[in-house]
Amino acid sequence: MWRHIASNFLTFFIVALFLLVGGIGWGMKQYSAPGPLEQAICFQVDRGTNMSRVASKLVDQGAISSEFIFETGADYSEKSHLLKAGSFLVPEQASMEEIVSIVTRGGQNTCGTEVVYRVGINKMQIQVRELDPATNRFIELVNYDPSEVETPAEYTEVREASDTRYRVALAEGVTSWQIVNELSAIDILVADVQETPPEGSLAPDSYDVTPDTRVSSIIAQMTERQSAIIAEAWAERADGLPLETPEEAMILASIVEKETGVPEERRQVASVFVNRLNQGMKLQTDPTVIYGITQGEGILGRGLRQSELRGETPWNTYVIPGLPPTPIANPGRASIEAALNPDSTEYIFFVADGTGGHAFATTLDEHNRNVARWREIEAERASDN
Numbered sequence: 001m002w003r004h005i006a007s008n009f010l011t012f013f014i015v016a017l018f019l020l021v022g023g024i025g026w027g028m029k030q031y032s033a034p035g036p037l038e039q040a041i042c043f044q045v046d047r048g049t050n051m052s053r054v055a056s057k058l059v060d061q062g063a064i065s066s067e068f069i070f071e072t073g074a075d076y077s078e079k080s081h082l083l084k085a086g087s088f089l090v091p092e093q094a095s096m097e098e099i100v101s102i103v104t105r106g107g108q109n110t111c112g113t114e115v116v117y118r119v120g121i122n123k124m125q126i127q128v129r130e131l132d133p134a135t136n137r138f139i140e141l142v143n144y145d146p147s148e149v150e151t152p153a154e155y156t157e158v159r160e161a162s163d164t165r166y167r168v169a170l171a172e173g174v175t176s177w178q179i180v181n182e183l184s185a186i187d188i189l190v191a192d193v194q195e196t197p198p199e200g201s202l203a204p205d206s207y208d209v210t211p212d213t214r215v216s217s218i219i220a221q222m223t224e225r226q227s228a229i230i231a232e233a234w235a236e237r238a239d240g241l242p243l244e245t246p247e248e249a250m251i252l253a254s255i256v257e258k259e260t261g262v263p264e265e266r267r268q269v270a271s272v273f274v275n276r277l278n279q280g281m282k283l284q285t286d287p288t289v290i291y292g293i294t295q296g297e298g299i300l301g302r303g304l305r306q307s308e309l310r311g312e313t314p315w316n317t318y319v320i321p322g323l324p325p326t327p328i329a330n331p332g333r334a335s336i337e338a339a340l341n342p343d344s345t346e347y348i349f350f351v352a353d354g355t356g357g358h359a360f361a362t363t364l365d366e367h368n369r370n371v372a373r374w375r376e377i378e379a380e381r382a383s384d385n
Helices: 002-032 051-060 067-076 096-104 153-160 176-185 215-235 246-259 263-278 286-294 306-310 333-340 364-384
Strands: 041-045 086-090 113-119 124-132 137-144 165-170 206-209 349-352 358-361
Touching (some): 041 096, 051 067, 113 153, 124 153, 206 215, 246 333, 263 349, 263 358, 349 364
Antiparallel strands (some): 041 086, 113 124, 124 137, 165 206
């Protein structure tokens, strides 16, 4: 009899163990399998919530099929305590494993409303936009110049939301004075920078910020990033350049940055200045003259006068030989790389061609013809107006 009972118990134990192992295997498969979500969603994780409430909310929104498996998987992977508050993009058919990773990996929110402070050459624009999870594209809600219009209601509303993301985007070619001035005027930042950083030392790029971020901490990020860019580019520079230091490379890069807004022209423009330096010719570039007048504090807003072209300033390359003493703006990576790896050309002249780009020349006669064509284009445009 006892032998029979022991045999039955062993059978039940084996069956139970088999079912348990099978159940675990099935649960693991469900945890990593594509989920039921038919369309991407923006999923909000509230501050102070827990994985259990997140699981319940995900079931309600049709993103997962089992709260138990979701919570168990998060516990087993030791991620339950890593839950982050914010708004996150959950793609269609995301598995429970993927969703756990999305809401626990940290970093910036990946969905919802974003405010971008765009610091441009002439002004700053504030853009409020919202990500459409279905298309994974941003929809612009408002875009305005804070110096010209009153604060729109759309901006005020998103400023009051806890999940709004903020970003500062700097245009290539902005000056250090412009950067400090514009950042200090942004209402979510703490203006604590009194001195203007050296020209050229700040990397034009996009930087994530949060309310009460100090401007000095953003400047530190920009400085570190620009130092890394110039160090990398200097290490990979072409042979035979008339540049003795990374600082001289930054000066040339800033001139290239201000001379052309056409990306594919940067290396050609750089080649003109390199050729001029190698031949002992003056650079004769208007942006340096303008910097000598404005010192990078705002824009000139008019054409250069003949007296200014002849005026002696450290930056007037119509007067001084070689490079000016400092950069004239903060160049982007592409212009830095162009200055240190220019095209191999014989060009020593260029002038606007009416398309937004430039006509290049190797002789003065050819350049004069290009200038004459540009004057004709200018005259035609003036008559049309």
